[in-house]
Amino acid sequence: MNDAIERLRKEIGRVLVGQEGLVEGLLVALLCQGHVLVEGVPGLAKTTAVRTFAHVLGLGFRRIQFTPDLLPADVTGSQVYEPATGEFRVHQGPIFHQVILADEINRAPAKVQSALLEAMEERQVTLVGETLPLPEPFLVMATQNPIEQEGVYPLPEAQIDRFMLKLRVDYPTEAEELEVVARKTGPEEASPPAAVLDAERVQSLRAAARRVHVEPSVAAYAVSLVRATRGPDEVSLGASPRASIYLVEAARAHACLDQRQYALPEDVKHVAHDVLRHRVLLSYEAEADGRTAEDVVQELLDRVPTP
Secondary structure, three states, rough: OOHHHHHHHHHHHHOOOHHHHHHHHHHHHHHOOEEEEEOOOOOOOOOHHHHHHHHHOOOOOEEEEEOOOHHHHHHHHEEEEOOOOOOOEEEEOOOOOEEEEEOOOOHHHHHHHHHHHHHHHHHHEEOOEEEEEEEOEEEEEEOOOOOOOOOOOOOOOHHHHOOOOOEEEOOOOOOHHHHHHHHHHHOOOOOOOOOOOOHHHHHHHHHHHHHHEEEEEHHHHHHHHHHOOOOOOEEEEEOHHHHHHHHHHHHHHEEEEEEOOEEOHHHHHHHHHHHHOOOOOOHHHHOOOOOOOOHHHHHHHHOOOOO
């Protein structure tokens, strides 16, 4: 397994410059059968990252551009009339791929966003009364622009909670940006990365991650962190028990990526921001004071005793 992870990182690094946090988050979500919400301004290679990620894993990839005029059937599929047979057949939509990039998900209306709920949670889609399973493995990476506020539909809490991780993509360093420019404007086009895995081996990696041992004290620490989000006056809504599950699973996956067979409290701390930042809603007063969910999570990490 260690060789597979290293080969994955190496091949992804042939295309992406920097973005280690995004790549690690995608790997954690993959091992945990979770989904990822990515926030960042345009031009930071979010689409390139997930397309490369799918290719290196040897999985099917589809990008869905979310727009205000998108319909649920454009995502899940619909019935199509066949004149030759005089019958209707089910036409599967783009959601029936293993890796889905839901680009600018907050630009689609509520009906389209809700169409993703069953797919993300149950890993199945109901079309014309027929329930169809989605391919395995199945991973949704959704992006949203944190700057533009016109023509967007904020994601409901029920859908935000379906995303295991929320990752922030920042601008590259000067050295990284110079490397990006050199690669894109060089005389020779870089060769595409190689596919180093397939669906069967991805499932084996997931099984290996599930075997990573989590001590009861580490699980209790994760639960204590989540429960602490429900106490402060500056928090109007804390994280749900689903966050406790995701925090333990993400810590286990991080230990696996770190080539360990056991999870540590440090693994919980490492993934805490990604798991909790979108599950902690601040009060109006806290937002008016310039507080952020990041601040609250960091304070909890500093305050909750580490086993």
